[in-house]
Amino acid sequence: MNIIIPIKQVPETSNVKMDKETGTMIRDGVVSVINPLDLYAIEAGIQLKEQFGGKVTVLTMGPQAATKALKEAIAMGCDEGILVSDRKFAGADTWATSYTLSEAIKHIGEYDLVLAGERATDGDTGQVGPGIAAWLDIPLATYVSKIDEVTSNNITVERLVEEGYQILELPLPALLTVVKEISNPRLPTLRGKKKARVSEVPIMSAADLQLDDARIGLKGSPTKVVKIGYPKVTRGGKIVTAVGEEGTNEAVEGLIKFLESKELI
């Protein structure tokens, strides 16, 4: 089974500071890591390879420094990393990014499955995975929490939806975006690290992929950021106070009714 996993490098977000004026993240001195939600896709991919054999290729679009993320994925157990990198790709929105990545995937060749994280923790759109599926014109299942069965032609998955689970059978090749319920990402091993260090990461440029300048990077991006604002926090806790036995009973009843109204009990 040949699996391709597009991943993203994101700023490590445990200690991120925002620029109050521009509304953007201060990226100076912030370390980049593999998008935490992509780790679940990587783990799911490695597990499928362990079960069915084949090859796992990780793919990312970014500057040369993004090689580090690819090598980390190789250290976890992926077979190959490919960097899609070109100055012309800079400023790409999710439209241009998914187009570029889909072209890179076509360039890689035969594949059975594309696995992506649910979304990136920086942009938070969740659009690139589905976008790639659209450009490749292959079936898509988002929010996949479990892979039930894989046959030579089909894959059966469980999707996490608001009301519960939805079971879908998709013909292969297909693209899945996965949620964290699907796997527990493993840590890179020392053997994996050593393998990653000596592994060559090929670079695909715009020219290699024969891409039209008008469809990539800033030029190819229809999204325009008009304004960045801070959301208002509308959630608020409610403190139920109770005086005396009667008051307590009333408060408890009120709480039960509230929880029932929310279908929590």
Next chain:
Amino acid sequence: MKYNLVTLEIVEELKRICGPKNVFSDEEKMEAYSHDETNAAEYGHMPEVVVTPTTAEEISQIVKLANRELIPITPRGAGSGLSGGAIPIFGGILLSVEKMNKVLDIDYGNMMITTETGIVTNEINNIIKEKGLFYAGYPMSLETCYLGGNIAENAGGGKAVKYGVTGKYIMGMELVTPTGDIVHLGGKLSKDVTGYDLKQLIVGSEGTLGIVTNATIRLTGLPTAKSTLLVLYKTPKDAIDTVPVIMAKGTIPVSMEFMDKLSVQTACEYLNESLPYQQAGAMLLIEVDGTNQEQVELDAEAIGDLCMENGAIEVYVADNYTTQERIWSVRRNIAEAFKVVSPIQSLEDIVVPISAIPDIIPELDRLSEMYDIKIPCYGHAGDGNLHATLVKNPNHTMEHWHEIEAKALRELYQITKKLGGKISGEHGIGVKRKKYMLENMDPVELSLMKGIKKAWDPNYIMNPGKMFDLE
């Protein structure tokens, strides 16, 4: 020792000294000050009044009042101690430094910071990080504990293998003595042999020789790169046997933490973490730091290779914050996890010469079998400091537990002593280990300590009943 009670008049006088806001005696509020991280049911004791002064002068007046009225004073930091050092076992005045958390001076020229002692230890690093500086003290409770408590206990923790313990970084301090005088010890000096080194006497004195109100700490350059290994072994012995091998090879890791299977499993279940512990009898968490990421990773790899050559079954590598936090979080949460699973336990911190660590493991197994209790073992293998923890068997009655706890501890301490070790490496004696220190210490050494206490605290009001009893 007979002390007087805190009367209403004394409460009023305390209010005059540090303001009514900083004195309280209602039970509900005082409860939080009646225990530390030791078992409250066993060691807890209510104070009669709690004071939260804001200056050394106020503390000086409070201490003088306590001497005059013969009322015991118990100094307190964040209350995260593990030996009962901050528990007011005779009631009296509980003096918390929680409101004294100001940074007084950041001296980049001398690479030192002077701060009040109610500051949360981790805050110090947050403040100086931007300037590329670093305070190497790293107690495992760093996100809650105060510098004052670290000094009183001479806190060790997870980075002591390379950086040493708190005392190494304390250059000077302001101290309110047990008689209420304010004195400045040490200073911003790299060398100082002008008389006895009293500041180092205060470090680790468990609040029995005075209250440190501010301290000057030596800083080092901030290590910007680190790499963490999680090494899996079949048996605890395999893991422990590797420690001296690594230490002898040159690159001194920042941390070399040992965790046996029971510890890892309990912490993983508590955190819902999925480290592959099932196949491993023990793990070592090894961290290397420096300023060049590439070099640090190479150093870590060399150590990893060494582990593989010495019986490791797998080596995991964490080179970024996310994966490093994942591993460290397991180690840091072991004690907390055991509190949830089995709240009745005795968390120990015996310390032995590094080369004696392999000998202690089979002894723990023997004790565990003999008394039919679990003894998870984890801790700072790199400096011989192990948290062997006696956990009550749920099938035993409390009466039986108390009986075997004392017996098992006694044996554990005897074994430790035989191997050239001591009963506490970093948690301190407090009330919890007082009788065991008495049993295990050279009487001459003990008598010298008592002599110091008598000279410093003639009325025996400063944190009495801790470490040793005078009579």
